[in-house]
Amino acid sequence: MRHIISLLMENEAGALSRVAGLFSARGYNIESLTVAPTEDPTLSRMTIVTSGSDDVIEQIIKQLNKLIDVVKVLDLNDGKFIERELMLVKVKATGAFREEMKRMCDIFRGRIIDVADGTFTIELTGSGHKLDAFIESLDKAAILETVRTGASGIGRGDRILKV
């Protein structure tokens, strides 16, 4: 099953490699991994999207907690949560395509953030499924380039991951 794991770790050199190394050394899947400092610059917040049986997920959480730099770990799937991912897509926008692209972008509540002769760059935020759906709905030949951030997640209501 797909799990989203959130963690806080010391914002130190090499911290990311400890997490990435753990996943590769123990053969765990990483679907995506995002990381950036928090409002407290000594801490980094990481969101890892992974998948595995309950036993594997239990081990992943334990192994992450065992890393000396990791302060707190939360399996967001243990409760209600929200996930969002950002995608930038560069598409062909010539002739009839131009109007079609604008319309699709509006339907998915994306924004055109760069306009050039023959191309649009569209910004789209949402769950991974929504971003997938947008890609599916475009003519493959129109897609010039895509870039996705991977999911960020946060618990709903008073589920708070903080030191």
Added chain:
Amino acid sequence: MSDTAHSHQITGAEIVIRCLEQEKVKFVFGYPGGAVLHIYDAIYNQDHFKHILVRHEQAAVHAADAFSRATGEVGVALVTSGPGATNAITGIATAYMDSIPLVVISGQVPVPAIGLDAFQEVDMVGVTRPCVKHNFLVKDVKDIAVTMKKAFHIARTGRPGPVVVDIPKDITAHLSAFIYPDTVEMRSYNPVTKGHSGQIKKAVKLLLEAKRPMVYTGGGVVLGDASDALIKLVKALGVPVTNTLMGLGGYPSTDKQFVGMLGMHGTYEANMAMQECDVLLAVGARFDDRVIGNPQHFFSKSRTIIHVDIDPSSISKRVKVDVPIVGDVKSVLAEMNELVATEAPKQSPALKAWWEQIEAWRGKLCLNYDNNNGLIKPQYVIEKLWEVTKGEAYVTSDVGQHQMWAAQYYKFDQPRRWINSGGLGTMGVGLPYAMGCQFADPTAQVACVTGEGSIQMNIQELSTCKQYHLPIKVILLNNRYLGMVRQWQEFFYENRYSESYMDSLPDFVKLAESYGHVGMQITKPEDVEGALKEAFDMKSRFVFMDFITDQKENVFPMIAAGKGLSEMILSNNIGAEDL
């Protein structure tokens, strides 16, 4: 404080030395080189600890590791950058797999040179990351003291392990005040020590009500100094107990409640009792592949498992457990003892029947061997070693058949006496391990049980032993084969002995003599005991004993890889299913 601090500026190298002094380090095992020259200069001017000059950095880490295994203190090794650092890796990985507390200080190229492929540069923090508990790269002289404090703290607390501190050369020349922190505060590292009381109560209740209880303990009992608490509990409950390879000595081997080591080369009675018990108490052990074999086979019998371990990630990793207890094994066992004392356990008829069953298994005499073919049997050498040393020696081993025979036939009655590489299975540890033990206990009898393959992997340390007059006794069980490889080739590869014959061996007697040691070769069974006595009577001499043993001898019992605990092979012709 700042006035004092400013008036006492010392170099980073001197700070390193002062940190080791503050940690009451007695020995540093190391090898100098360019990146650590400032540190070695500071060592020259101090007398707080003794530096032991090894002949290869791998041996420095192994010796520090054995010093720690023998004493319980944090072992310290010092190596230079680049090849010095990479030579240390096998030692670090060995300590990591067996949870041995070490601080390994490695030199690094100067900070401005890092990343430029400088001479003798290697990314030590990157290279060691998968085989350390934690590691640090110090980039400011002001951070040395606090980093060293953290390194020792992390190494010795929780589930212990090696910590690498990588220090660039320029940092060791920079000046700073020395302020060693009294305590360490780390929001990200606070290992649990006290077990959950409710879980402990539940565990004791299960053990008292069990019909076929069994206790299985590992290296955690030895590392956690929990041997006395374990003995008390096992005695009070009247239950059988087995130790893993790493746990030997955690419970006295000569006691009648001890059923021997378990696992791939464990005794018939220990493995059968593991398989057939109804309540299993696992303490400081991790159900690894060499211990319970195939987990599916293990689950073919149902039992309730209580697992006590300091490391939550060791619990339910390979085997799902029913009552997990995360905590320091000594404190958890002490709490169990208090509860058992108030419950006053009685010897139930079920427990009596269970012991009768165990005695029946014991009656197979699975460690018996044929000793009548005129050749020296390796098992016989170990039995005599045990007699001659009165079971009190530190016994180190390398890896292979000789290691298993030492584990099976030397009856360890005390913890921290059996020193071997259980997890990583590192050939070449034996001699440097013996050095570490001898430094830890200079007047003790130290025996290095080894094979002709393993001993040659760190044979250069004969020179270190000469320099420091270490009266180690090397017990070489020389069968001219990489014996364990040969055994597997015999069983599973139709006797195709691919590259397992050791041709062109040196004359070990002359080799030992060339280092100024005593060399002996023993070829007849009747000479074994006398030679051992003679060697151990030479209390101040290093004696290299080359026992020419039966080439065909195999280690039994044996569970083939992937098989279950009760699927043992008991001799060349007899499988457990035949019994």
